[in-house]
Amino acid sequence: MLELSDVEVRFGGLKALDGLSLEVGVGEIVSLIGPNGAGKSTAFNVITRIVHPQAGRVRFDDIDLLELPPHAIAGLGIGRTYQGLELFGSMTVGETLIVGYEAVERCGLLSGAIRSTRCTALTESAHRAAREVARRLDLDGLWEQPVTALPYGVQKRVDIGRALVGRPRLLLLDEPAAGLTHSDLDELGDAISRIRSDLDVSVLLVEHHMPLVMSISDRVYVLDAGRLIADGSPEEVRSNQRVIEAYLGVPVGEEHA
Ligand SMILES: Nc1ncnc2c1ncn2[C@@H]1O[C@H](COP(=O)(O)OP(=O)(O)OP(=O)(O)O)[C@@H](O)[C@H]1O
Ligand SMILES: [Mg+2]
Known part of the structure; x- marks a missing residue:
């Protein structure tokens, strides 16, 4: 491989x-x-x-x-985590995982008027993929929690989850x-x-x-x-x-x- x-x-x-x-x-x-x-x-x-x-x-x-x-x-x-933590302070577990979905962040940059059906579909796929990873890594109960409020070991698991969301x-x-x-x-x-x-x-x-x-x-x-x-x-x-x-x-x- x-x-x-x-x-x-x-x-x-x-x-x-x-x-x-x-x-x-x-x-x-x-x-x-x-x-x-x-x-x-x-x-x-x-x-x-x-x-x-x-x-x-x-x-x-x-x-x-x-x-x-x-x-x-x-x-x-190819997904990757970095040495140390590269999590975004103000984001929740759910948001952090969704950002891991390839290309979804580009949709967030578009204004509502030109938000295409492709972007809506992409955002929905990103949500589904993020929920699935959260379930597998026992993070679903923490979906709304700010990442930085979690114990370090859990933050590391979120970081791995982010790398996995793009499958x-x-x-x-x-x-x-x-x-x-x-x-x-x-x-x-x-x-x-x-x-x-x-x-x-x-x-x-x-x-x-x-x-x-x-x-x-x-x-x-x-x-x-x-x-x-x-x-x-x-x-x-x-x-x-x-x-x-x-x-x-x-x-x-x-x-x-
Ligand atoms: N961008 C860079 N510019 C200059 N030197 C670098 C750069 N990146 C790494 N190095 C140097 O290359 C060598 C290898 O670094 P690397 O970070 O790959 O080591 P590592 O095996 O990951 O170490 P550690 O276990 O401490 O993380 C080190 O001497 C480091 O200082
Ligand atoms: Mg290193």
Whole structure:
């Protein structure tokens, strides 16, 4: 489904990605891990066309993503959350989810007089899609609540919901567990697994929380300073010597224990 080949990104003298190759297959949960500054978010920015690589190829299905502008990415079926929260303070849960529906915001910019039947249909579809996602993520009871009034863990779930409303086939999650409590973490792992199976979404997950990564991933790629140092099943990666060294000698999965 997604294939990065030999992707290179330089910021001035810094090589943020130095020949990254990775694949995500249909229905897979694949994780990309590595120490701070390894290049994980940069890889997401390459896929969503925020950062243009100096070299390499990025394909989604049979489409060359590097030929496309950033605004075309969501329409292809790629949804994304950002590291930290990118929620709009004054909006309710319902409004936040609806905005996630591709192109619906363009209708809101039109005056009533030229509001086309196409826009009315689009708005109705957006409502339906948002309600459906709210139900799946246990957010329907919170529809009218301002997002910022909710506990952090719930806000993160709204953020994932927003990325899902456009019905992506590939979901990119950048550190969804950051700042969550233990019980939130279990819920998040369950939610990601359910999303994959119920909505037929493949997931590429960037995450520092190793118990979560190891429990839900089919495969794991490990980046260090822009270079891939290992990939394989969670078990293979956990016992890989280079991975253990990159994590300062702490066996992977025990640093949060
Ligand atoms: N737009 C940019 N301009 C200059 N340097 C950048 C830019 N974006 C990222 N970098 C640098 O590229 C490197 C990789 O950054 P990136 O954000 O991809 O790391 P990361 O693996 O996501 O780290 P973290 O786990 O802390 O989120 C870092 O050294 C970072 O400072
Ligand atoms: Mg990052």
